[in-house]
Amino acid sequence: MKLIIKNKSELPIYEQIEQQLKAQILDGELTENEQLPSIRQLARDLKISIITITRVYNDLSDEGFLISMAGKGYFVAPRNNELLRERMLYEMEEGFGRAVENGRNAGLSNEEILDAFKQFMEG
Amino acid sequence: MENILEIRGLNKTYGDFSLRDVSFSLPKGYIMGFVGQNGSGKTTTIRSLLGMAKPDSGSISVFGLDSVKDAINIKQRLGVVFDSLYLAQHLSARQVEQQLRPFYKDWSSEAYFSRLKAFDLPDDRRIGDFSKGMKMMLMIAVALSHKAELIILDEPTSGLDPVARDELLDILTEYMSDENRGVLFSTHITADVERIADYVTILHAGRVWYTGLKDDLTEQYVVIKGAPEDLPEAYRKQCIGYHAYRSGFDALLPADALAGLPSSIEPEKASIDEILVYIAKEDRNERHADTDAV
Amino acid sequence: MKDMLTLMRFDFMLVRSIALPVLVAAVLLLTLGSLLLTPYAACYLVAIVATMFIVPLMGSEDRNGFSKLYGILPVTRQSIPRARFLYIFLLCLTTEAYSVLIAALSHALQLVRYMPGQDSPMIVMARKAFEDPVTTPVGTCVGTFLIIVIAFSYMEMMGQLLGRENEFKVILITLAVLTALTFAFLHLVDLGVIEPRLPELPATLAFRIPLWLGLNLAAGAIVAVFGGITAARVSVREL
Numbered sequence: 001m002k003l004i005i006k007n008k009s010e011l012p013i014y015e016q017i018e019q020q021l022k023a024q025i026l027d028g029e030l031t032e033n034e035q036l037p038s039i040r041q042l043a044r045d046l047k048i049s050i051i052t053i054t055r056v057y058n059d060l061s062d063e064g065f066l067i068s069m070a071g072k073g074y075f076v077a078p079r080n081n082e083l084l085r086e087r088m089l090y091e092m093e094e095g096f097g098r099a100v101e102n103g104r105n106a107g108l109s110n111e112e113i114l115d116a117f118k119q120f121m122e123g
Numbered sequence: 124m125e126n127i128l129e130i131r132g133l134n135k136t137y138g139d140f141s142l143r144d145v146s147f148s149l150p151k152g153y154i155m156g157f158v159g160q161n162g163s164g165k166t167t168t169i170r171s172l173l174g175m176a177k178p179d180s181g182s183i184s185v186f187g188l189d190s191v192k193d194a195i196n197i198k199q200r201l202g203v204v205f206d207s208l209y210l211a212q213h214l215s216a217r218q219v220e221q222q223l224r225p226f227y228k229d230w231s232s233e234a235y236f237s238r239l240k241a242f243d244l245p246d247d248r249r250i251g252d253f254s255k256g257m258k259m260m261l262m263i264a265v266a267l268s269h270k271a272e273l274i275i276l277d278e279p280t281s282g283l284d285p286v287a288r289d290e291l292l293d294i295l296t297e298y299m300s301d302e303n304r305g306v307l308f309s310t311h312i313t314a315d316v317e318r319i320a321d322y323v324t325i326l327h328a329g330r331v332w333y334t335g336l337k338d339d340l341t342e343q344y345v346v347i348k349g350a351p352e353d354l355p356e357a358y359r360k361q362c363i364g365y366h367a368y369r370s371g372f373d374a375l376l377p378a379d380a381l382a383g384l385p386s387s388i389e390p391e392k393a394s395i396d397e398i399l400v401y402i403a404k405e406d407r408n409e410r411h412a413d414t415d416a417v
Numbered sequence: 418m419k420d421m422l423t424l425m426r427f428d429f430m431l432v433r434s435i436a437l438p439v440l441v442a443a444v445l446l447l448t449l450g451s452l453l454l455t456p457y458a459a460c461y462l463v464a465i466v467a468t469m470f471i472v473p474l475m476g477s478e479d480r481n482g483f484s485k486l487y488g489i490l491p492v493t494r495q496s497i498p499r500a501r502f503l504y505i506f507l508l509c510l511t512t513e514a515y516s517v518l519i520a521a522l523s524h525a526l527q528l529v530r531y532m533p534g535q536d537s538p539m540i541v542m543a544r545k546a547f548e549d550p551v552t553t554p555v556g557t558c559v560g561t562f563l564i565i566v567i568a569f570s571y572m573e574m575m576g577q578l579l580g581r582e583n584e585f586k587v588i589l590i591t592l593a594v595l596t597a598l599t600f601a602f603l604h605l606v607d608l609g610v611i612e613p614r615l616p617e618l619p620a621t622l623a624f625r626i627p628l629w630l631g632l633n634l635a636a637g638a639i640v641a642v643f644g645g646i647t648a649a650r651v652s653v654r655e656l
Contacts, residue, residue: 173488
């Protein structure tokens with residue numbers, strides 16, 4: 001598991017970590033049922049506050065990416081988890097929303113945006 | 124959740140400086156950054172905790188014990204690091220251990236010497252000849268050698284290079300892997316606590332300006348920049364430390380006041396450093412406003 | 418009580434590295450000098466020990482930032498100055514007891530009679546010392562102890578109460594004068610110029626020992642008073 005924190009990024013640190021962890025879980029780098037480092041261990045490794053890491057793990061648990069087992073720790077949730085799928089769909093729609101807004105801000109019409117999307121999918 | 128440290132209503136007047144109604148708590152298992160300008164009262168607060176200064180009123184409890192009545196029991200479990208060495212300069216680290224060991228019930232010579240080794244500190248040279256960074260590491264070695272549950276650092280990194288400061292952060296995060304411990308880190312170099320602090324207390328002119336979760340603090344304030352004409356009066360009033368110059372202005376704004384801000388004005392998340400700077404600027408603005416009014 | 422011991426040991430360790438070698442040399446020299454030559458040699462011991470083991474401590478607090486140490490150590494603030502005075506007293510007391518023993522022993526054995534060079538001026542002078550009764554060298558040892566222990570604890574008190582910078586000059590002068598007086602006194606006694614005349618007292622041990630104990634206790638009481646005053650004032654001071 002590799003996590004990189006960029007101090008100068010606009011994204012808050014907890015978001016950076018969440019995004020990277022989610023990405024690694026979604027593309028399989030972190031495997032199902034793999035155990036993550038304990039909150040304090042990860043805080044120590046990254047030199048980040050414990051509460052920030054706690055928040056990350058809690059958020060990811062709520063969103064279905066992680067499962068917390070009392071006394072044992074945090075594990076990557078099984079991939080066919082319903083919550084996870086819902087989450088991925090939600091992320092996709094968010095992405096659509098942002099893409100459309102950006103396209104409109106650039107002055108593109110709806111058709112032009114669709115064209116660009118098609119090209120993206122085929123490319 | 125148990126508080127490892129509780130300060131309630133601390134008041135102390137020294138000449139023309141006073142600590143006014145200072146209260147904050149640190150729950151067990153976390154690190155608190157104690158920040159503020161030089162002279163804001165951080166060291167006075169810590170000295171009151173250690174019984175080196177007597178407050179006019181207020182109470183302090185550490186590990187649930189009263190800091191006055193149970194001072195000795197507290198100090199058995201307390202590690203303290205100052206900005207300068209409190210040991211005799213002509214002694215060696217080995218002799219220091221001989222001096223300090225009998226004071227502590229839980230002193231571990233093994234822990235002390237293994238720390239010296241890990242920090243690359245010679246045990247037979249005059250400690251007065253140590254560099255500033257080495258002196259700090261020595262104080263840390265001492266603090267970590269008697270099973271201290273709370274470590275208090277008072278400006279430990281002033282005058283240190285970034286490498287030494289980073290080493291310190293490493294040691295502190297390692298120390299905190301045990302959830303029964305706590306750290307109070309007082310500094311005016313906020314970058315040091317920006318990352319690792321769970322809680323932050325900001326002292327300004329002897330008063331608590333903020334105390335609570337660090338993540339909440341950095342989400343509650345933004346720095347805005349733009350052209351002065353673009354900023355509506357309503358927002359201007361809520362600005363902290365507003366500063367206008369030829370090519371624009373900048374200020375600190377509470378995040379909940381952001382709604383409806385013109386898009387020509389750019390908000391950026393505020394670092395703790397910036398918050399301190401704007402608080403100080405606000406003071407100056409108020410002083411000038413007073414003199415202008417006169 | 419344990420705290421006091423730990424604190425005294427703390428003070429001792431501050432001076433140990435420089436003082437110990439000197440102490441060993443002084444004890445050796447003066448013991449031999451006393452046994453083989455004149456009992457009065459033993460009287461210098463208290464002054465030397467005090468100078469090497471007590472003077473360097475004065476002002477060590479300011480030089481080394483000890484005020485912070487007092488905030489850190491798990492002992493009451495009063496015990497720190499009290500331990501310092503106890504240290505001063507016990508150090509001088511043990512040295513005095515030892516020097517009294519050596520002086521008495523020297524007087525009893527009079528080993529100088531067997532030394533070579535019986536005609537040399539040094540031996541002649543040394544032998545003159547035995548014309549005094551044993552109470553004179555012993556009394557001188559006790560006398561120097563009393564002066565030094567009271568003077569040094571007084572200086573420590575003034576130094577802690579008034580601040581070392583203020584008191585420094587006065588301490589230095591007092592110290593120099595006292596040391597000079599003590600050494601001069603001893604020297605003159607040695608030369609036979611002064612003959613310390615003690616009051617006519619019963620010559621029995623049964624009287625002398627309680628007298629000796631009484632004097633030591635009185636000195637201890639005075640030191641305790643100085644210590645108490647210092648502890649009371651210094652422990653509430655803002656650091």
